[in-house]
Amino acid sequence: MTKIHEISNILLGWYRLHKRELPWRDDRDPYKIWLSEIILQQTRVQQGLPYYWAFIHKFPTIKALASADLAEVYNLWQGLGYYSRANNLHKTAKIIASQYNGLFPHSYPDLLKLPGIGPYTAAAIASMAFGLKYPAMDGNFFRVVGRLFEVDEQSNSTTGKKLYHKLGELLLEGVDSADLNQAIMDFASARCTPTAPNCDSCPLISHCQAFLNGSVNKYPLKTIKNPKKVQYLYFFYTENKIWIRHRNKNTIWNNLFEFPNFISSDPIDISNKYLQVKLYEKDLLIELDGNPHYLKHHLTHITFHIYILKIFSNFAMDKLWKTNGFFVINPKDYKNYAFPKPLVDFITNHLYHV
DNA sequence: AAATCGTGGCC
DNA sequence: TGGCCAAGATT
Known part of the structure; x- marks a missing residue:
């Protein structure tokens, strides 16, 4: 027990010297903390920072965010x-504006009920904004604690979560939980890194079970992941019209906009001038016009081979696409819609200059 | 409980 | 360069 307290104090001492200056740390505004936490879920600070500023600039208060159109938020x-x-961010803003008069609830269980706020984010807000003693158990926490105590349970298993939570509570005993939670994050991100941590100059060197046993690379325990799938994605565009469709299947990129396309698990032959494809359950004979463009897009669980095919525009296609829920937009208006990344690349490279 | 959801950076 | 990982949540 006293040893754990010693670990907390070392982390806090390190934090006082090396704390990162981040805009949501200036005050204890729960709106800023919540916004940053949602943006930073599975996202690095450097990647999320421009988005944080864009949201704060456009929506200075949670009521401003709540009264925005969902389309603005997606954009x-x-x-x-x-x-x-993004969807859950908007939902929660509306709930807080309408049911809580624009003020965040101060309890962990109430925070947990809000859309997009899970166990980690609820603990982060509860501790950082309201000083409550909840361990913020993110990937950083699992790595530092997993190594310090050689935790032989997966962080995503039921027993693993309980064990980690118990260790987190012990670490928070008698210290400022806002500071300690953030100290662990900053320490993990700067020092106790996933690969090649510099253990030799680590202030916790004499307390880290994994270091003492030479098992740092074993912790935190890795979770088994499924093999990556390969998919072939075929998009179509025409010279003078931009067709887009609102994705409403409950799959990837749900609620964003897309160009006419179909996905195949096998590559198809695009060397023919005429292409027989299935577009939303309707057979379509497409006459190609020009060479296809090719993109490769890596996701965590899928590798997309993307072919962008220019086709002739004619009345038959107009009719077919309209019956499949597509509609035409003006090229200069495309920025009003939110597209998945491969399509943003495509628009930028090929359509923006139309 | 295990699968799914994106993108960028790093080596 | 392909795999790993990042302030996880949801179903």
Whole structure:
């Protein structure tokens, strides 16, 4: 027990010297903390920072965010990934504006009920904004604690979560939970890194079980992941019209906009001038016009081979696409819609100059 | 409980 | 360069 307290004090001492200056740390404004936490879920600070400023600039208060159109929120989120976060951000803003008079609830269970706020984010807000003693258990926490105590449980298993939570509570005993939670994050990100941590100059060298046993690379325990899938994605565009469709299947890029396309698990032959494809369950004979463009897009669980095919525009296609839920937009208006990343690349490279 | 959801950076 | 990982949540 006293040893754990010693670890907390070392982390806090390190934090006082090396704390990162981040805009949501200037005060204890729960709106800023919440916004930053949602943006930073599975996202590095350097990647999220421009988005944080864009949101704060456009929506200085949670009521401003709540009264915005969902489309505006998606548009600001474009390029950040995990777009359900944008949807949940807007939902929670509306709930807090209407049911809580614009003020965040101060309890962990109430925070947990809000869309997009899970166990980690609820603990982060509860501790950083309201000083409550909840361990913020993110990837940083699991890495530092997993190594310090050689935790032989997966962080995503039921027993693992309980064990980590118990260790987190012990670390928070008798210290400022806002500071300690953030100290662990900054320490993990700067010093106790996933690969090649510089253990030789680590202030916790004599307390780290993994270092003492030479097992730093074993912790935190790795979770087994599924093999990556390969998919072939075929997009179509025409010279004078931009067709887009609102994705409403509950799959990747849900609620964003897309160009006419189909996905295949096998490559198809695009060397023919005429292409027989299935577009939303309707057979379509397409006459190609010009060479295809090719992109490769890597996701965590899928590798997309993307072919962009220019086709002739004619009345038959107009009719077919309209019946499949597509509609035409003016090229200069495309920025009003939120597209997945491969399509943003495509628009930038090929359509913006139309 | 395990699968799914994006994108960028790093080596 | 392909795999790993990042302030996880949801179903």
